[in-house]
Amino acid sequence: MLEPSTSDITSGQKRSSEEMISPITPDGDMPQKKFYRQRAHCNPLSHNDAFEYPRRPDLMDWSPYYPEKTGCPTVLDIGCGFGGLTLALATLLPEEQILGMEIRAKVTEYVRLRIVASRKEHPGQYQNCSVMRTNSMKFLPHYFPKASLNKLFFCFPDPHFKRKNHGRRIVSERLLSEYAFVLKPGARLYCITDVKELHEWHVAKCDAHPLFRRLPNERVEKEDPCVEATKTETEEGKKVARNKGDKYFAVYERIDVSELRPLTIDSFWNDEGSEES
Numbered sequence: 001m002l003e004p005s006t007s008d009i010t011s012g013q014k015r016s017s018e019e020m021i022s023p024i025t026p027d028g029d030m031p032q033k034k035f036y037r038q039r040a041h042c043n044p045l046s047h048n049d050a051f052e053y054p055r056r057p058d059l060m061d062w063s064p065y066y067p068e069k070t071g072c073p074t075v076l077d078i079g080c081g082f083g084g085l086t087l088a089l090a091t092l093l094p095e096e097q098i099l100g101m102e103i104r105a106k107v108t109e110y111v112r113l114r115i116v117a118s119r120k121e122h123p124g125q126y127q128n129c130s131v132m133r134t135n136s137m138k139f140l141p142h143y144f145p146k147a148s149l150n151k152l153f154f155c156f157p158d159p160h161f162k163r164k165n166h167g168r169r170i171v172s173e174r175l176l177s178e179y180a181f182v183l184k185p186g187a188r189l190y191c192i193t194d195v196k197e198l199h200e201w202h203v204a205k206c207d208a209h210p211l212f213r214r215l216p217n218e219r220v221e222k223e224d225p226c227v228e229a230t231k232t233e234t235e236e237g238k239k240v241a242r243n244k245g246d247k248y249f250a251v252y253e254r255i256d257v258s259e260l261r262p263l264t265i266d267s268f269w270n271d272e273g274s275e276e277s
Contacts, residue, residue: 025113027113028116028120029113029117031113036082036106036110037106051134051139053139057144058145060072060142065099066128068127069097069127072144073098073130073149074096074150075093075097075098076099076153077153077155079101079154079158079170080100080102081102081155081234081235081236082107082114082235083131084233084237084238085230085234086100087129087233088233089153089229090129091125092226092229093128098129099132100129102133103133111131115131140178140179140182144182147182147183147185148182149183150183150188151189151190152179153226155230155237156193156194156234156236156240157171158170159193159195159198169201171191173208177211180254183254185256188215188224188252188253189206189212189254190226190249190251191252192237192248192250193248193249194246199250202250210260211254212253212254213255214251220251227249
């Protein structure tokens with residue numbers, strides 16, 4: 001059979017073919033980012049990719065991800081991109097197990113190779129971090145049991161500017177309930193973006209959720225080194241800094257259910273009225 005001429009192939013077909021062919025980087029060598037770039041915007045609600053996931057968390061085998069560790073991850077970098085924050089957290093939080101979660105195949109492979117190379121270059125380090133390709137908007141509760149995580153990071157997520165696409169945003173009423181389920185009481189959720197409208201969306205959704213309480217910016221900037229890491233260690237954060245753009249962040253604490261005020265008829269219909277009574 002004759003091969004089709006270049007003129008017979010559409011530009012879309014050309015891109016698809018190119019995305020399927022990636023240069024091979026041997027494990028242990030540091031990958032070059034230029035070979036692993038992939039379209040930044042992705043529809044997490046599509047069914048174009050079939051992801052394998054356990055039926056329930058206790059069926060998940062984490063040993064391939066952490067060969068020298070036991071147990072499941074305790075810190076998630078959701079939408080980890082090229083892994084800058086994931087690796088930074090590995091040294092910043094040595095007692096935690098860090099997992100970067102990324103939906104794009106080539107980007108995930110880049111982070112995996114980067115972690116393997118870092119382990120080789122620095123023996124004994126970076127054993128507490130790994131990366132997984134998955135769709136966290138769909139499958140998060142399949143991997144993590146109730147109250148098992150200490151920190152969740154959402155750094156420079158896709159803004160999905162169009163109103164019809166707001167359901168694709170990584171912070172929403174439904175997803176916040178899932179995050180509250182997997183986070184321990186007292187655990188922290190971090191959001192940072194360079195888009196002010198998206199920051200206001202994050203704050204509005206988190207403020208409205210009964211199981212999250214915002215921590216003052218001044219306090220967390222002084223006491224929590226993870227805040228500075230979210231600003232400086234991600235590739236997007238570095239790009240914003242080079243362009244002299246603004247960064248908007250918010251940190252929330254997972255509230256223990258025992259701290260919630262009992263629900264009454266008055267408090268359900270009128271919070272102010274119940275407080276006065």
